[in-house]
Amino acid sequence: MMALLEVKDLKVRVEEREILHGLTLTVNEGEVHAIMGPNGSGKSTLSHVIAGKPGYEVTDGQILFRGEDLLEMEPDERAAKGVFLAFQYPVEIPGVTTMNFLRTALNAQRKARGESELMVPDFLKKVREVSKSLNIPQDMLKRGVNVGFSGGEKKRNEVLQMALFEPSLCILDEMDSGLDIDALRIAADGVNALRSPGRAMVVITHYQRLLNYIVPDVVHVMSRGRVVKSGGKELALELEASGYAQFEDAA
Amino acid sequence: MNVAVAKTGSGRAVSDLFASAEGRLPGSPDVIAARREAFETYERLGLPHRRIEEWKYTDLRALVGEVLPLAAAPDATALKRAAEAVKAHAIAGARKLVLVDGVFAAELSDVKALASEAGFKTLRESLDKDAGLLKTASTDAVIAVNAALATDGVVLSIADGTQLSAPVQIIHVATAASASAVTRSQVRIGKGVRATIIESFVAAGAAAYQVNDAVIISVGDDADVAHIRLMDDAADAVNITSQFVTVGANTKLNVFNMTSGAAVSRLQGFITLAGEGSELSVNGVNLLKKTEHGDTTLVVDHAVPNCVSREIFRAVIDDRAHSVFQGRIIVRPDAQKTDGKMMTRALLLSDEAEADNKPELEIFADDVSCGHGATAGALDDSLLFYLKARGLPEKQAQALLIQAFVGEAIEQIADDTLREHVIGIAERWLERRS
Numbered sequence: 001m002m003a004l005l006e007v008k009d010l011k012v013r014v015e016e017r018e019i020l021h022g023l024t025l026t027v028n029e030g031e032v033h034a035i036m037g038p039n040g041s042g043k044s045t046l047s048h049v050i051a052g053k054p055g056y057e058v059t060d061g062q063i064l065f066r067g068e069d070l071l072e073m074e075p076d077e078r079a080a081k082g083v084f085l086a087f088q089y090p091v092e093i094p095g096v097t098t099m100n101f102l103r104t105a106l107n108a109q110r111k112a113r114g115e116s117e118l119m120v121p122d123f124l125k126k127v128r129e130v131s132k133s134l135n136i137p138q139d140m141l142k143r144g145v146n147v148g149f150s151g152g153e154k155k156r157n158e159v160l161q162m163a164l165f166e167p168s169l170c171i172l173d174e175m176d177s178g179l180d181i182d183a184l185r186i187a188a189d190g191v192n193a194l195r196s197p198g199r200a201m202v203v204i205t206h207y208q209r210l211l212n213y214i215v216p217d218v219v220h221v222m223s224r225g226r227v228v229k230s231g232g233k234e235l236a237l238e239l240e241a242s243g244y245a246q247f248e249d250a251a
Numbered sequence: 252m253n254v255a256v257a258k259t260g261s262g263r264a265v266s267d268l269f270a271s272a273e274g275r276l277p278g279s280p281d282v283i284a285a286r287r288e289a290f291e292t293y294e295r296l297g298l299p300h301r302r303i304e305e306w307k308y309t310d311l312r313a314l315v316g317e318v319l320p321l322a323a324a325p326d327a328t329a330l331k332r333a334a335e336a337v338k339a340h341a342i343a344g345a346r347k348l349v350l351v352d353g354v355f356a357a358e359l360s361d362v363k364a365l366a367s368e369a370g371f372k373t374l375r376e377s378l379d380k381d382a383g384l385l386k387t388a389s390t391d392a393v394i395a396v397n398a399a400l401a402t403d404g405v406v407l408s409i410a411d412g413t414q415l416s417a418p419v420q421i422i423h424v425a426t427a428a429s430a431s432a433v434t435r436s437q438v439r440i441g442k443g444v445r446a447t448i449i450e451s452f453v454a455a456g457a458a459a460y461q462v463n464d465a466v467i468i469s470v471g472d473d474a475d476v477a478h479i480r481l482m483d484d485a486a487d488a489v490n491i492t493s494q495f496v497t498v499g500a501n502t503k504l505n506v507f508n509m510t511s512g513a514a515v516s517r518l519q520g521f522i523t524l525a526g527e528g529s530e531l532s533v534n535g536v537n538l539l540k541k542t543e544h545g546d547t548t549l550v551v552d553h554a555v556p557n558c559v560s561r562e563i564f565r566a567v568i569d570d571r572a573h574s575v576f577q578g579r580i581i582v583r584p585d586a587q588k589t590d591g592k593m594m595t596r597a598l599l600l601s602d603e604a605e606a607d608n609k610p611e612l613e614i615f616a617d618d619v620s621c622g623h624g625a626t627a628g629a630l631d632d633s634l635l636f637y638l639k640a641r642g643l644p645e646k647q648a649q650a651l652l653i654q655a656f657v658g659e660a661i662e663q664i665a666d667d668t669l670r671e672h673v674i675g676i677a678e679r680w681l682e683r684r685s
Contacts, residue, residue, distance in 0.1 A: 051640050054632070079642035091637045095655025101641075104651060109642035144655075161641065 002067050004029045004200050005050075005169055010061035012042075012049055019045045021225040022061065029168070030197040034211055034236060035204045037222030038244040043204045044088065046222075047173040051085035052078050065169065079105075080112035084167035086158040088174040093145035098157065101145045102127060106164055130163040134190045152183030159190035170194070171202045176210040188213030208240040223247040265294050265317075272321045272400055277375040281382045289385065289398035293318075296392040305391070308575040308607045309546040314515045315489050318396055319461050322352035322430035329426040329455075334359055336424050336455035340483070342672055345420035345449060352425060353402040353432035368415055374404035374435055384437060387467060388521060393491050397465040401435035404466075407448075411441035411471065418447035418477075418669070423464065425457040425488065435465045442471035442499070447666060448478050452492075452512075454485035461489040472499040472526055478506045479669060481676065484513040486541070492518050500526025500555075507664050508535035509673060510545045511680050517546040524551070524558040524586075531560040534663040536673075538680045539572035539604075546575035551593075553586040556616075562593040565660045567653055568604035569684065579611040582619050589619040597627040598656050600649070650681040 005027040012020040019042045027033050037043050049056050050063060052075035063070040070078055093101065107117045118126075131141065134156045146154050155175055162170055172191065176184055191214055195201070203214055211219075211233065219235040220227045221244070228247045229235065269290045276286060298315060299306035325333065333351040337359050341347055348371070349359035355373040365371055378384055384406070385398040405421055425432055440446055452462060462484060470476050484490045490513045498504050510516055524531060537545040551560050566574035580591040597606035610623035630652050638648035657677055664670040 053636055053640075074644070075636065075639035076642050076644045076648075079640055085640055087637065087640075091631075091634050093634055093637070093652070093655060095658040096651055101638075101651075104647070105638070105641040105643060108644065108647060112642065112644075165642070 001028070003027065003064075004066060005202075006062070006064040007046070008062045008064070010046075010049070010063065011059045012045055013057045013059055014045070014055065018059070019225055020049075023222075023226055025220065025227060027169070027200045027202060029200055031218060032195065032201045032203065032214065032216045034216035034219045035202060035222055036206070036208070036219060036236060036239060039206065041222040042225040043222055044173055047085055047171045047202070047204055050171060051075060051083065076108065077112065079165070079167075080109045082168035084162055084165060084170045086155075086162060086170065086172045086175055088177055090146050090154040090158055092147045092149075094147050096145050098141045098143060098145050099127070102141075102161065102164060105161070109165060126164060130160055133193065134160055134163075135186055136160060151178035152180070152187070155179060155183065155187045156190065159187055163190065163194060168198060169200050169202070171204065173204050174206065175203070176205055176207060184210065185213060208236045211236045221247050268318060268320060269399060275321060275324070275402060276400065277402070278378040279382065282378050282385065285382050285385045286399045289395045292390065292395040293392050293399060296395070299392050305548070305577075308577070308609070309517050309544065311393070314544055315461070318463070319429060319431045321400060321402060322427035322432050322460070324354050325351040325356065325426060330356060330358065332426050332455040333424040336453050337422055340422060340451050340453045342418065342420050342449060343668060345418040348405045348407075348419060348421045350403060350405070350421070350423050350432070350434055352427045352430070353434050355403045355405065365419065368409070368413055369419070370408035370410070372406045374401060374406055374437075377406040384435065387465065387493070387495050388523070393463060394465060394493050397433055397435055397463050397493065400431070400433040400463070401465070402433055404434045404436035406437045408439045409441055409444050409446055412443045413441065413446070414444070415446040418449055420449040420451060423450070423452045423462065424455050425453070425460045425462065425485065426455045428458045428460060431461045431463060433463045436467070438466065438468045440468065440470045440474055440476055443473045444471065445475045446477075447669070448476070449669070450480045452482045452484050452490055454488065457488075458485055459487045460485065462491065464490075464492045466492070466494050468494070468496045470496070470498045470502055470504055472501055474499065474502040476502070476504050477665065477669075478504065479664065479673075480508045480518070481511075481673065482509065482513060482516060482518070483511045483676065484516070486512065486514060488513045490516040494518070494520040494522075496520065496522040497525050498522065498529050498531060501528040502526065503530050504532070505663065505665060506531070506533040507660070507673070508547060509676060510535075510537045510539070510547065511676055513543065513545070515544045517548065519548040521550045522552065524553050524560065525555060527555050527557045529558045531558065532663055533560070534563045534660040535565070536657045536660050536677070537566040537568075537574045538657070538677065539566065539574050540569040540684065541572060542570070543572045544575075545572070546577070548575070548577040550579045550581065551591065552581045552583070553589040553591060554583050556585060556587045556589065558586070558589060560591045562595075563660045563663060564595040565657045566595075566597040566606055567600065567657060568597060568606055569600040571601070571603040573605040573607075575607045577609040577611070578623065579613065580621055580623070582612075582614040582616050582621060584615040587616050587618045589616060589621065591619070591621040593623040595625045596656070598653065599627060599629050646684070650684075653681060654678070
């Protein structure tokens with residue numbers, strides 16, 4: 001079986017400084033991978049490069065998505081193929097209502113895939129269902145995207161999009177940052193509801209706490225731009241006890 | 252006066268312009284004398300240029316060169332073309348008053364429907380009785396040209412207490428290429444009136460024409476009025492419009508100006524708050540591309556105490572286009588408790604786009620709250636990436652952000668139909684871009 005995501009010996013620079021020094025990672029359909037590591041280990045860089053954020057120079061290596069070269073695609077093409085990045089800091093877009101944004105984005109993805117636009121009643125029904133399960137009030141959807149939203153609301157809005165766009169690869173970049181325990185639980189429940197045999201997730205986090213809620217199949221430890229250790233979910237607990245220092249020495 | 256030396260860029264004598272037009276200009280001997288005087292003012296001043304402070308950023312000598320001869324009165328073919336354009340630009344439900352190449356076209360207008368609610372005459376009909384129609388509160392060379400050469404216009408009078416059941420839309424259609432359409436209109440709005448007045452400037456196949464329009468509006472006390480101007484002239488046209496507005500007491504006036512066409516345009520608005528307790532909202536959007544030059548110059552004069560004025564202006568500038576916003580708020584010595592604010596923002600879509608923002612406050616009273624702000628910048632890369640990461644292609648992501656940017660000004664239009672119409676103009680502009 002072809003892997004969903006294959007990152008092979010990836011080397012990435014930002015402004016002349018190499019951040020990823022040959023990172024390799026394989027994610028199969030249906031799997032949930034956690035990537036843990038200290039600040040500055042390159043976790044967010046990896047998520048940005050997969051999503052196609054400008055400002056990163058890939059000097060070597062490959063990223064394949066269902067065997068296709070992701071690095072050759074624009075960010076919008078990647079989204080249409082099924083790659084979704086849940087942002088660590090979702091931006092505020094004043095003047096664009098959440099509803100309008102959701103519909104425009106969903107239809108842009110469908111159009112790129114050669115599918116017809118979703119009919120408005122079907123779309124509304126779907127948004128209503130998902131937002132209800134995520135405890136997102138309807139009036140929030142009429143406001144500008146993320147404008148005046150709390151940290152928890154912004155993260156729930158990311159999960160809402162994930163549920164609507166139905167991507168096959170979700171990358172959650174530090175979803176727990178800035179969330180209290182209740183907000184984290186709601187967001188994590190939303191993510192867990194989206195776990196399915198056809199969908200993989202890469203959960204990037206600094207702390208083990210998030211992984212109590214989103215339990216991974218595989219845990220990778222990143223340090224200084226490489227994956228230095230991979231294991232089962234028990235690796236996260238081990239890290240919680242012993243910290244990242246051992247791996248920093250190893251790297 | 253030695254007029255022989257006054258020549259335009261093309262070598263045409265300036266005085267020929269008036270001489271050749273005189274036969275077509277309506278008015279009594281008094282009116283003709285007033286026109287001659289106005290023309291002499293223009294001859295003396297010439298077109299405004301950059302060394303005249305008010306025209307510093309819009310040098311008409313460099314940008315336009317000369318005033319073109321008047322367009323001929325429209326023939327049947329021209330009216331037929333105009334009818335098509337009117338159909339395309341008419342706002343649903345509005346009562347139309349149509350001027351084609353500077354001449355009122357009764358057959359394209361809804362005079363009968365309007366007659367039950369408002370007094371209407373053409374400028375041509377009105378001038379004989381009222382030479383004062385050619386006078387305005389201030390005069391510069393382009394206003395003088397307008398007084399000298401105005402061939403027609405609408406003279407509208409809305410009696411006290413009238414609530415117009417439909418908006419009035421004055422549509423200026425250009426069918427004649429390489430010629431001038433010079434119009435002057437007057438709108439008198441009585442006490443307690445509720446009305447919406449729309450002005451549209453459109454082309455019907457004409458190119459390289461010039462529009463010089465003046466509109467004089469007086470709004471009585473206790474009124475609630477919207478005044479919307481939508482300028483979408485041909486890509487190589489020139490549009491110079493001067494607005495003179497006086498506002499009575501306890502009145503709400505909501506003004507919106509949109510520029511989405513013309514190679515060179517200037518809208519100069521002079522609004523005087525002459526009665527206490529009134530609220531003025533003046534908003535505008537300039538959408539400019541290629542080498543277009545769009546100038547919006549607004550003077551809001553708080554002549555009396557206790558009035559509020561708000562101005563929100565947005566410019567979207569692509570390619571090598573140039574947007575100018577000059578906003579002056581004057582607070583006269585007696586105008587205590589004035590609350591005047593102005594915010595202008597420019598969005599530059601290319602490295603060669605240019606924006607000039609010139610806000611000015613002239614405050615002579617000591618108990619006022621006035622302020623202004625101005626920004627200019629590019630689209631936010633982090634917002635663009637967020638939208639692209641959600642599946643929007645670059646141009647579509649830009650379009651969404653541009654719509655949001657101009658939305659804050661467009662949102663000030665209270666009427667749903669009108670607001671949607673204006674959003675539609677912005678959407679079409681954005682589609683043409685991509």
